[in-house]
Structure formats: structure tokens, C-alpha cells
Amino acid sequence: MVQQHLSLSRKDKSPSMEASNLVFDASVLSHEHNIPNQFIWPSEEAPKPDSAEELIVPLIDLSLHRTQESCQLVQLVRSACERHGFFQVVNHGIDPELLQQAHRCAESFFQMPLMEKQRAQRRPGESCGYASSFTGRFASKLPWKETLSFRFSDQKQSIVEDYFVDTLGEAYRHTGDVYQKYCEEMSRISLDIMEVLGLSLGVGPDHYRDFFQGNDSIMRLNYYPPCQKPDQTLGTGPHCDPTSLTILHQDDVAGLQVYIDGKWRTIRPRSNAFVVNIGDTFMALSNGRYKSCLHRAVVNSRVPRKSLAFFLCPQMDKVVRPPGQLIDSKFPRAYPDFTWSTLLNFTQKHYRSDMKTLDAFTEWILREGQKL
Numbered sequence: 001m002v003q004q005h006l007s008l009s010r011k012d013k014s015p016s017m018e019a020s021n022l023v024f025d026a027s028v029l030s031h032e033h034n035i036p037n038q039f040i041w042p043s044e045e046a047p048k049p050d051s052a053e054e055l056i057v058p059l060i061d062l063s064l065h066r067t068q069e070s071c072q073l074v075q076l077v078r079s080a081c082e083r084h085g086f087f088q089v090v091n092h093g094i095d096p097e098l099l100q101q102a103h104r105c106a107e108s109f110f111q112m113p114l115m116e117k118q119r120a121q122r123r124p125g126e127s128c129g130y131a132s133s134f135t136g137r138f139a140s141k142l143p144w145k146e147t148l149s150f151r152f153s154d155q156k157q158s159i160v161e162d163y164f165v166d167t168l169g170e171a172y173r174h175t176g177d178v179y180q181k182y183c184e185e186m187s188r189i190s191l192d193i194m195e196v197l198g199l200s201l202g203v204g205p206d207h208y209r210d211f212f213q214g215n216d217s218i219m220r221l222n223y224y225p226p227c228q229k230p231d232q233t234l235g236t237g238p239h240c241d242p243t244s245l246t247i248l249h250q251d252d253v254a255g256l257q258v259y260i261d262g263k264w265r266t267i268r269p270r271s272n273a274f275v276v277n278i279g280d281t282f283m284a285l286s287n288g289r290y291k292s293c294l295h296r297a298v299v300n301s302r303v304p305r306k307s308l309a310f311f312l313c314p315q316m317d318k319v320v321r322p323p324g325q326l327i328d329s330k331f332p333r334a335y336p337d338f339t340w341s342t343l344l345n346f347t348q349k350h351y352r353s354d355m356k357t358l359d360a361f362t363e364w365i366l367r368e369g370q371k372l
């Protein structure tokens with residue numbers, strides 16, 4: 001049976017899941033030269049002052065999928081996903097005006113006073129809402145960022161627009177409409193990418209597309225205010241996304257870094273491209289053939305940085321299990337069956353997502369008998 005609500009006693013929680021009493025008000029802290037200790041990361045995790053080299057990841061022309069030239073695209077995707085799980089998509093058909101509006105609406109939201117943003121305050125244990133850093137959620141290694149997260153469902157017509165109007169009022173209908181359209185576009189290109197991933201793994205174009213039909217995804221607006229000590233903190237700490245596929249658009253400020261061959265490397269922003277990466281759930285769906293790779297976001301002392309992240313997730317109770325064709329003696333079953341609902345709960349209530357989430361989760365479900 002699927003365990004929907006995991007009850008966790010306090011003693012089960014790791015110290016990093018404890019809350020701090022701090023308030024992160026970016027309008028004050030971005031000018032502060034002495035940043036609070038809770039934002040200072042240990043030196044082995046803090047970014048080095050020398051700038052990271054650029055990581056060149058393949059540019060996938062999405063307009064070529066379902067054409068005779070798709071063969072080349074499929075090969076590029078396969079080699080990127082076997083190596084590190086990062087690639088970019090261009091010619092995706094997303095209206096540049098919609099993209100611009102999505103950035104503008106994020107800018108307007110985050111520039112409002114803290115009190116106004118807190119009307120959408122994220123509640124403990126929930127993955128949606130506004131968070132000014134994660135002061136109420138974690139005690140140390142706090143991220144230098146503000147986020148606004150909300151749910152998108154392929155099956156609920158105006159879920160995003162309703163979220164904005166219900167949480168922030170009628171004045172946010174336009175913003176809600178922009179993100180509703182943006183998420184619909186993200187969902188559309190996710191399914192196209194799923195076709196390419198299916199072909200690249202030899203299971204055909206429909207297998208993963210069908211699996212993610214009716215997806216129940218998470219959209220997150222990330223806002224990284226300037227920080228006067230950018231070498232001591234991180235905007236988003238090192239982690240692998242627990243979700244299935246992430247489609248990220250960065251504004252024109254660099255900050256995304258991927259850990260490859262023992263080094264942090266930057267993926268520079270390109271206004272016409274989305275950065276796509278494989279998450280832990282897709283790694284499990286590919287039976288470990290495709291990598292969910294460690295990445296982070298750094299901050300700078302001069303300008304704010306924004307990124308828009310669409311985290312593709314399956315329906316909550318869908319069983320995450322790789323297709324039979326991907327299980328053989330070279331690739332025996334790598335992870336047990338699980339549901340996205342259980343993994344999401346694990347990351348929100350029990351374990352702070354990092355580079356080891358999937359292994360920690362696997363051990364946990366086997367130990368706790370949360371298996372299906």
C-alpha cells in the first residue's frame with residue numbers, strides 16, 4: 001500500500017531539518033558586510049573565488065524531433081545523459097514574449113516588501129509558497145535566496161492562475177495567467193523531451209511520454225539577491241534534483257554550476273535556451289543508466305539573479321519503476337519501486353535534498369518498509 005502521510009517523530013529528524021529564528025529580509029541583508037553565521041557554508045563547500053570554467057553542454061534543436069534528423073539529436077541526448085544528465089534545448093517554440101513576462105512578473109514579486117511576499121508564506125512540510133531563504137526550515141547552511149513555488153497539474157485547468165488569485169488576491173490574476181501559460185508550455189516541451197529520452201534509451205517514444213501524461217509538477221521562481229560575501233555562501237547548495245526532469249531558464253546573470261570530473265563548471269545563460277537536467281526520479285526510471293548530477297547556484301555582490309525552474313513530476317501515486325527492457329545482467333534493478341509522493345514527503349519532512357537523496361531514500365524505504 002502506498003504510504004501517503006509519513007509521521008515522523010522529532011528524533012527522526014536530522015539536525016539540518018531544524019528551523020532557525022532568523023529573518024531573511026533581502027532589502028537589508030544584501031548590503032550587509034557581516035552576513036549571519038547561518039548563511040556561512042563550510043569552506044570545503046563554499047565557492048572558490050576564482051571563476052569556474054564554462055561547461056559546454058549540447059544544444060538540442062527541439063524542432064527536429066519527429067523529423068528525419070532526429071537521430072543525431074537522440075545520440076547527443078544519450079551521451080550527455082550517460083555522462084552528466086545536462087543538456088540545453090533551443091527552437092522549443094516558446095514565445096519570447098511569454099518568457100520575458102515570466103521574468104518580469106518574478107522581478108515584480110520579489111521586489112515587494114517582505115510583508116507583502118509573506119502573504120504567500122510556505123507552511124512547514126509543504127513544498128509550495130514563498131520562502132525567504134529557509135530560515136523557518138533549516139538551522140544552518142541557509143541558502144542566499146528567496147523562492148516562490150507552486151503546483152502545476154496537467155489535469156487541472158487553471159490551477160496556477162487560481163493559486164495566485166486565491167493566495168495573493170485578484171491583483172495577481174495577470175501574474176497567475178502568465179505562469180499558467182508558462183507551465184503549460186513547460187509541460188508540453190517536457191513531454192517532447194520524454195519522447196527523445198525514450199528513443200535514446202531504446203524503449204520507444206511513447207513509454208515516458210505516457211508515464212508523464214497528467215504530470216503533477218512544481219514550478220519555482222528563484223531570486224538570488226546580491227550578497228557582500230559571495231564566497232562564503234551559496235544561493236542553492238550542492239544537490240541533485242529529486243524530481244524527474246528540470247527545465248531551467250536563467251536570466252542574463254551566470255550562477256548555475258555543475259560538478260564534473262572533480263570541478264565546478266558554469267553553464268552560462270543563453271536567452272533562447274533552457275537548461276534541462278535529469279533528476280533522481282528519472283535516474284530510477286532509467287534504471288541508473290542516466291545520471292542525476294550534482295549542481296548548485298552561486299551568488300554575486302553586484303546584481304540580483306533570477307532563474308525559473310520547472311520540475312517535472314509524475315502523478316503522486318504512479319509507481320516509479322524502469323521498463324523491463326532496461327533491466328539486464330549489466331544493469332540489474334538499481335532502486336526499489338516507489339511513488340513520487342513518498343519521495344517528495346521524504347525531502348520535505350525528513351531529509352534535506354543533497355547529492356545523496358536517492359541513496360538515503362532507498363535505504364530509508366527498505367528500512368522503514370515504505371515499499372509498495
Ligand SMILES: C=C1C[C@]23C[C@H]1CC[C@H]2[C@]1(C)CCC[C@@](C)(C(=O)O)[C@H]1[C@@H]3C(=O)O
Pocket residue numbers: 127143218236237238239240241242243311344347348352353354
Ligand atoms: C521537490 C523539490 C525539493 C527542492 C525543490 C524541488 C526540486 C529541487 C529541491 C531542492 C532545490 C534541492 C536543493 C535543496 C532545496 C531545499 C533548495 O535549496 O531549494 C530543495 C528544494 C526543497 O526541498 O524545497
Ligand SMILES: O=C(O)CCC(=O)C(=O)O
Pocket residue numbers: 220222236241248250255256257295296297306307309
Ligand atoms: O538557480 C539555478 O540556476 C539553479 C537552481 C536549482 O538547481 C534548483 O532550484 O533546483
Ligand SMILES: [Fe+2]
Pocket residue numbers: 239240241246295
Ligand atoms: Fe536543482
